Amino acid sequence: MATDFTLSEGANVLSPQDMLTLPQPGVPLPNDIGDLAIVPISTYSFQDRKSHNSLSVIALGDGHTYDIPLPDGGDAFWLDSRTIAHIVTRDNIQSLYTIPISTFPLSSDLSSHAGSFPITTASSFRYSPSAQRLVFSAYVYPDGLVETVKEQDTAYENRGNSGLVYDETFDRQWDTWVGPKSKALIGVSLAKVDAKWVLGETYVNVLKGTGLSSPVEPFGDAHDYDLSQTHVIFTAKDPQLPKAMHTRQNIYLVAHDGKDLRQLTSGIQGATHSPVFSPSGDKVAWLELAHDGSESDRAKVVVYDLKENVRFTITEDWDRSPDSIIFSPSSALIYATTGDHARIKIFALAVPPTPSSNTTQTTQPTALTSSGSISGFTPIPGGRATFALSSLMSPNEVYELSGLDTAEQDILSGRKVDVKATALTRLTSFSSVGLQGKDLSPGNDFWFKGTANEQDTHGYVITPPGFERGVNGKWPAVLLIHGGPQSAWFDQWSTLWNPNVFASQGYVVVAINPTGSTSFGQKFTDGINKNWGGRPIQDLLIGWKYILQEYPEIDQNRTVAFGPSYGGYVINWIQGNPELGFGFKALVCHDGIFDTTYVSYTTDELFFNNHEWGGRPWDPVAFEASRKYNPAYTVAKWSTPQLTIHGSKDYRLPESEGIAVFHALQQLGVPSRLLIFPDENHCVLNTANSLKWHYEVFRWFDQFVGRSQA
Numbered sequence: 001m002a003t004d005f006t007l008s009e010g011a012n013v014l015s016p017q018d019m020l021t022l023p024q025p026g027v028p029l030p031n032d033i034g035d036l037a038i039v040p041i042s043t044y045s046f047q048d049r050k051s052h053n054s055l056s057v058i059a060l061g062d063g064h065t066y067d068i069p070l071p072d073g074g075d076a077f078w079l080d081s082r083t084i085a086h087i088v089t090r091d092n093i094q095s096l097y098t099i100p101i102s103t104f105p106l107s108s109d110l111s112s113h114a115g116s117f118p119i120t121t122a123s124s125f126r127y128s129p130s131a132q133r134l135v136f137s138a139y140v141y142p143d144g145l146v147e148t149v150k151e152q153d154t155a156y157e158n159r160g161n162s163g164l165v166y167d168e169t170f171d172r173q174w175d176t177w178v179g180p181k182s183k184a185l186i187g188v189s190l191a192k193v194d195a196k197w198v199l200g201e202t203y204v205n206v207l208k209g210t211g212l213s214s215p216v217e218p219f220g221d222a223h224d225y226d227l228s229q230t231h232v233i234f235t236a237k238d239p240q241l242p243k244a245m246h247t248r249q250n251i252y253l254v255a256h257d258g259k260d261l262r263q264l265t266s267g268i269q270g271a272t273h274s275p276v277f278s279p280s281g282d283k284v285a286w287l288e289l290a291h292d293g294s295e296s297d298r299a300k301v302v303v304y305d306l307k308e309n310v311r312f313t314i315t316e317d318w319d320r321s322p323d324s325i326i327f328s329p330s331s332a333l334i335y336a337t338t339g340d341h342a343r344i345k346i347f348a349l350a351v352p353p354t355p356s357s358n359t360t361q362t363t364q365p366t367a368l369t370s371s372g373s374i375s376g377f378t379p380i381p382g383g384r385a386t387f388a389l390s391s392l393m394s395p396n397e398v399y400e401l402s403g404l405d406t407a408e409q410d411i412l413s414g415r416k417v418d419v420k421a422t423a424l425t426r427l428t429s430f431s432s433v434g435l436q437g438k439d440l441s442p443g444n445d446f447w448f449k450g451t452a453n454e455q456d457t458h459g460y461v462i463t464p465p466g467f468e469r470g471v472n473g474k475w476p477a478v479l480l481i482h483g484g485p486q487s488a489w490f491d492q493w494s495t496l497w498n499p500n501v502f503a504s505q506g507y508v509v510v511a512i513n514p515t516g517s518t519s520f521g522q523k524f525t526d527g528i529n530k531n532w533g534g535r536p537i538q539d540l541l542i543g544w545k546y547i548l549q550e551y552p553e554i555d556q557n558r559t560v561a562f563g564p565s566y567g568g569y570v571i572n573w574i575q576g577n578p579e580l581g582f583g584f585k586a587l588v589c590h591d592g593i594f595d596t597t598y599v600s601y602t603t604d605e606l607f608f609n610n611h612e613w614g615g616r617p618w619d620p621v622a623f624e625a626s627r628k629y630n631p632a633y634t635v636a637k638w639s640t641p642q643l644t645i646h647g648s649k650d651y652r653l654p655e656s657e658g659i660a661v662f663h664a665l666q667q668l669g670v671p672s673r674l675l676i677f678p679d680e681n682h683c684v685l686n687t688a689n690s691l692k693w694h695y696e697v698f699r700w701f702d703q704f705v706g707r708s709q710a
Helices: 016-020 146-157 404-412 499-504 522-526 535-550 566-575 606-613 620-628 631-637 656-668 687-705
Strands: 036-045 050-059 065-069 076-080 083-090 093-103 106-108 112-116 123-128 133-140 182-193 196-199 225-227 231-237 249-255 272-277 283-289 299-305 310-313 322-327 333-340 343-350 373-380 384-391 394-402 423-426 444-448 457-462 475-480 508-513 554-564 586-590 642-647 672-677
Touching (some): 016 687, 065 106, 076 123, 083 123, 133 146, 182 231, 231 283, 249 283, 283 322, 322 373, 333 373, 343 404, 444 535, 457 499, 475 535, 475 687, 499 508, 535 554, 554 566, 566 631, 586 687, 606 620, 642 656, 642 687, 656 672
Parallel strands (some): 225 272, 343 373, 475 508, 586 642, 642 672
Antiparallel strands (some): 050 065, 093 106, 182 196, 225 231, 231 249, 322 333, 444 457
């Protein structure tokens, strides 16, 4: 193994360290009158090995910004148009402070203490000004009381042993062994008293005694619930079903005092997400998957009329799957953030009149954006909306979309929307300094005839700095294989595996969205079911050979491949099937799968593999399908040098999968290396660890196809 390897750096190169030290903005949160927004920002410094947090206050319209340092981090949200709430945890006490904001000039005053919480796990905050009610999530014991948590924590920590006993799944999830606490939604008063904000002392757990837990772990947040003046709407796993074997989440409505709990879903659906109230208060909406057990089913928009007690689906025949929804200020439209052809766009859907009974129908969606990937879309007064937009070339920046009132009138009148009548304005330049002079590729779309008869298959080519057409056989190339498998390479920034970072190390990057990928229709997504080593691999092979033909500038003797998660499975499958003819000189597998049958027993969320393979691992259909496409049975044919990476806290695909791959390669005498992160889960989140990750990946590739091999 070469020891003199160094990562490529330079004024025009986006090195891993450059990427990791860029500001990482969140999504904008506008105030109620729509003249200001706040954006949390985290910036890592390798000098002191710390993340430095701040809050950027943005004047919507001119984009002027004012930064508030947040040395202790913490959530921030609006209480009114000129007051920010900031949550701070110090010395094992979690408190709420208020920060007054002035606009002439844009500035902040000294913060004031409004009160402290009896726990330290408060998160996912929402505030209702009309109800003067703050709701948040927190971990509580079975008694449901936040007031007893600290005392019970002490008793639990001093119980004298570390044993964990389980009588049912979940025993662990994502990166955590499940303990005696669960998440609950807690409400408390928060109002001005004599011109000073005061946090109340009486806490109401609206889930107490219900057996429900929300937000839904491991990734649930404030998007799992919403507030009106009188009620909370939320999604929660069905308490009657084993959580590790089912995805069913019901939508519930409960009063702020915890009374009058109602289930709004049918109880026969799958997962639900993104419950929201209409501003008019008479309707709610959510995203609903039809099939219990599938987390990649098509999400449909469901509206529930609270006055008529009627539930109706409005996107029955729309072959796209929204990620989140929100009503327009008039309540006449729903805006859906939705993946479409490897972009994440905003679509507008008219809310039809309430039918007489529960039914399904389809409202024609209208795309309002066309490029990049949008998150945090929030309508504001004046026919405008704010959101974050990232791309292959840039992390999140804040944008404003105007002209939505005219677009709404067109949609409601049945006229075709003139998207050019809406104006998209970029308001921030958080990363402009860090990206100045960097030679980045926007990503070139390409389409080819894959295994899907009814549609072409998509991919991106990202070229390195200095790339020239006509200089044949000069550049090495890397095939990036995405995880999921129901995911996609989007026109989107990533700090985990960034295509432009790979390109900046001198590689032509090929990122293909094969069968199983999202944003190309549900049939295309479902095509991977029980077929992991079939159609998706053929799509990758066809697309790879297509690019080698279309880009003679690639040195076909210097090609490599990388894949995380399902992509790691593909790496191991390619390793054991050399007859496919990819021709890679080196491989990198990140938290992949070695044994598709065995991992169906050891994974945390059993429903996932049960769905993917057609049953439990011993059921005949699943047993045969998982054996047919099992890398473990191909080991005798392994011969390509491979770096295997795994996190020890990965309970989705336990580290034994990666260790087994490494042990097999070592016993075969194949050049191989193992990189273990004892403190990481399925992803490498620690910034210093991420730099090590990038160094080892590019060092491995360089040994076999790098500069010395040219």
